[in-house]
Amino acid sequence: MRNTFTQLTSTCVPLPLENVDTDQIIPARFLKATTREGFGLHLFCDWRYDTKGRPNPGFVLNQPTYGGEILVAGKNFGCGSSREHAAWAIAGYGFRAVVSSFFADIFKNNSMNNGLLPVVVSPDFLSGIFACLKADAGLTVTIDLPAQTIRNNASGRSEYFEVNAYKKDCLVNGLDDIDYLLANQAKIETYEKTRST
Amino acid sequence: MKKTLFEKIWEQHIxxxxxxxxxxxxIDRLYCHEVTSPQAFAGLRERGLKPFRPKRIICIPDHNVPTLHQDRPIKDPVSKRQVDTLEKNATDFGLTYYGLLHPQNGIIHVVGPENGLTLPGMTVVCGDSHTSTHGALGAIAFxxxxxxxxxxxxxxxxxxxxxxxMRINLEGRLQPGVTAKDVALYLIAQMTTGGATGYFVEYAGETIRQTTMEExxxxxxxxxxxxARGGMIAPDRVTFEYLEDKACTPRGTAWEKALAHWQTLYSDPDAVFDKEVHFRAEAxxxxxxxxxxxxxxxxxxxRIPFLDSIDEAGRISFRKALDYMGFQPGEPMLDKSVDYVFLGSCTNGRIEDFRAFASVVRGRRKASGITAWLVPGSRQVAEQIEAEGLDRVLADAGFELRQPGCSACLAMNEDKVPAGKYAVSTSNRNFEGRQGPGSRTILAGPLVAAAAAVTGKITDPRTFRYA
Known part of the structure; x- marks a missing residue:
């Protein structure tokens, strides 16, 4: 049983950088744990802290102005390594959704397997959120997964987003792929027997 | 119905x-390394399950292994625990395990192909984005x-x-001094870092057909x-000859049967791709x-691009990148001073890479200010280096060989580039801090790395070899 996701209205944390890679989300030296817990502490570690471990006041996670459960980032978020630790770190920190104009494929799968919703919006909608956040840090965004809509509550603009029906069902109901696959085991055995190559 | 190579293999696995x-x-083949598997094995245990098809699973520690003194216990207790955990999981569940000092140990993406554990037509996965490597054999690997x-x-x-x-077509002949790494870096620069997101790529064209398996x-x-989710190349004579004598490839009639299947694995002449792009090798x-x-x-x-050639949304990231690297827009890279050179990784840790590096440093000396890490991709590569006498060539030029592992590619072991230092690296990522906090990575092929290692600065290797 995983975390469920239906509707969420929250303030946002803006990260208007493009191509944010998983090495920035969680640097490799923190990947040595053998459990899924604790990665939120090290989220964006090398941007968030200086070399002496002091919070870097220029980085958004250290600015009291911004907070919330939605991370808003530039295009191609989560590129690079396949480390699921990146999704664990973002979810562990307390985010429940990431909004961007596109995501790296593996990161997207990893997020959905951890109840963290990646929401793909148009470049225009994304720049709209960044602009509104600049004007008012208190901007809230509403994500409705069953309806597949995202709404910028400052501008009132709403947009439909894509998510495949199977993954949506898993997220809304807190199911995971293994539950599904185990129930489908007979088909796997039949496939193995009838396989020609 | 005309099908692409990808579609044929995909459909055979539905x-x-x-x-x-x-x-x-x-999935025909699952490779596990020590970093991305412990939570998966823990989850399996929590559910009271066992691996469903243990013979399809190969476990190899590679990410945070030391590259010196592998005969001694791993010093870093956290790294040691991860490697020990993989060994315990493999042992408990009866999975193949190639631990440190095992003759088949090395980086998974080097070991799999060189042992014939990855074969054409397979589906191959691993908790590692460079699993795309195995696509070179005509497999769907991601x-x-x-x-x-x-x-x-x-x-x-x-x-x-x-x-x-997506099909990426490359036609024409490569210029002398241009390696497979240069081809890949060129294609990535043209496509951009997210340009193939959502796609599975097939590389095709005359230039690709003429490459060796290692390229x-x-x-x-x-x-x-x-x-890209992955990249693949249709298997051909190069593939079959490469596989013929590998440790785990089928033998006898099983080989004949496999070969007959592999020969059906190509994109039909009229197959339609969602996207096709064309490039010239001479460029x-x-x-x-x-x-x-x-x-x-x-x-x-x-020269490094000027800011005004970058689209507006990308300028903050571009500036940030150049600030991090300590470079200015519009300046040349030639003659810039370098501190570290790394030869190795799943990208360039194979025998042809060591031959290329040795061809440049032969008869020369490592520059005095350079720290060089030469890390074979596997024990088999290390043995081949010795068998060909390349170890002597490298030693005579002042270079030491280390033991196999991912090493400075992601710096999970001791091989870390210090903050602010420049490394010419044959690995695959130049992300901030990738080779150690604050490290500055310049990705290149083995010839450019070798030229930097003997001159201490960015040098065109063609001025050495072909002057």
């Missing part, structure tokens, strides 16, 4: 299709997350959406750096990167 087109895909590792352990299947297909492994390895120079993603690459003799 167990079930859901109404929304999500595919339950059968990186997955830990939850998907757990699914594969439990059921030998994963739930996937079929990616779109193909390098090209497919870097597919993920343009965002490719020795390449290097100047920024903090692999798409920020250029010919070695060119």
């Amino acid at each position: 167990v079930d299709t859901l109404p929304d087109a999500t595919t339950q895909l059968y 990186g997955i997350g830990t939850s998907e590792v757990e699914m594969t352990l439990a059921t030998q299947c994963i739930m996937q959406r079929k990616p779109k297909t 193909r492994l390098t090209i497919c390895n870097l597919s993920i750096e343009m965002g 490719i120079e020795p390449m290097l990167t100047y920024g903090t993603n692999p798409g920020m690459g250029m010919g070695i003799g060119q």
Whole structure:
């Protein structure tokens, strides 16, 4: 049983950088744990802290102005390594959704397997959120997964987003792929027997 | 119905299709390393399950192993625990395990192909984005997350959406001094770091047909750096000759049967791709990167782009990248001073890479200010280096060889580039801090790395070899 996701209205944390890679989300030296817990502490570690471990006041996670459960980032978020630790770190920190104009494929799968919703919006909608956040840090965004809509509550603009029906069902109901696959085991055995190559 | 190579193999592995087109895909080969598997094995135990098809699973520690004194216990207790955990999981569940000092140990993406553990027509996954490497043999190979590792352990299947297909056609002859790494860095620079996201790439064309298997492994390895889920090359005589004598390839009639199947694995002449792009081999120079993603690459003799050539949304990231690297827009890279050189990784840790490096340093000396890490991709590569006498050539030039592992590519072991230092690295990522906090990485091929190692600065290797 995983975390469920239906509707969420929250303030946002803006990260208007493009191509944010998983090495920035969680640097490799923190990947040595053998459990899924604790990665939120090290989220964006090398941007968030200086070399002496002091919070870097220029980085958004250290600015009291911004907070919330939605991370808003530039295009191609989560590129690079396949480390699921990146999704664990973002979810562990307390985010429940990431909004961007596109995501790296593996990161997207990893997020959905951890109840963290990646929401793909148009470049225009994304720049709209960044602009509104600049004007008012208190901007809230509403994500409705069953309806597949995202709404910028400052501008009132709403947009439909894509998510495949199977993954949506898993997220809304807190199911995971293994539950599904185990129930489908007979088909796997039949496939193995009838396989020609 | 005309089909692409990707579609043929994909369809042969469909167990079930859901109404929304999500595919339950059968996986022929799962590789596990110590970093992305412990939580998957823990999840399996929590559910009271065992690996469903243990013979399809190979476990190899590679990410945080030391590259010196592998006969001694690993010093870093946290790294040691991860490696020990992988060994325990493999032992408990009866999985193949190639631990440190095992003759088949090394980086998974080097070991798999060189032992014939990856074969044409297979589906191959690993909790590692450079799994795309194995596509060079004509397999569908891609990186997955830990939850998907757990699914594969439990059921030998994963739930996937079929990616779109892209063919990258490369025609013409490569110039002398241009390596497979330069080809890949050129393609990534052209496509950009996210340009193939959502696609599975097939590399085709005359230039690709003429490459060796090791060159193909390098090209497919870097597919993920343009965002592609994977990259693949149709198997041909080069592939079959490469596989013939490998430790785990089928023998006798099994080989004949396999070969007959492999010969059906190509894109039909009229097959339709979602996207096709065309490039000329003659346009490719020795390449290097100047920024903090692999798409920020250029010919070695060119200049770093000016800010006004970058689209507006990307300027903050571009500036940040150059500030991090300590470079200015518009300046050349040639003659810039270098501190470290790293030869190795799943990208360039094979015998042909060591031959190339040795061809430049032979009869020369390592520059005095350079720290060089030469890390073979596997024990078999290390043995071949010795068998060919390259170890002597390298030693005479002042270079030491280390023991196999991922090493400075991601710096999970002791091989870390210090903050502010420049490393010319044959690995695959130049992200901020990738080779150690504050490290500055310049990605390049083995010839450019060797030229930097003997001159202490960015140098066009063609001025050495072909002057």
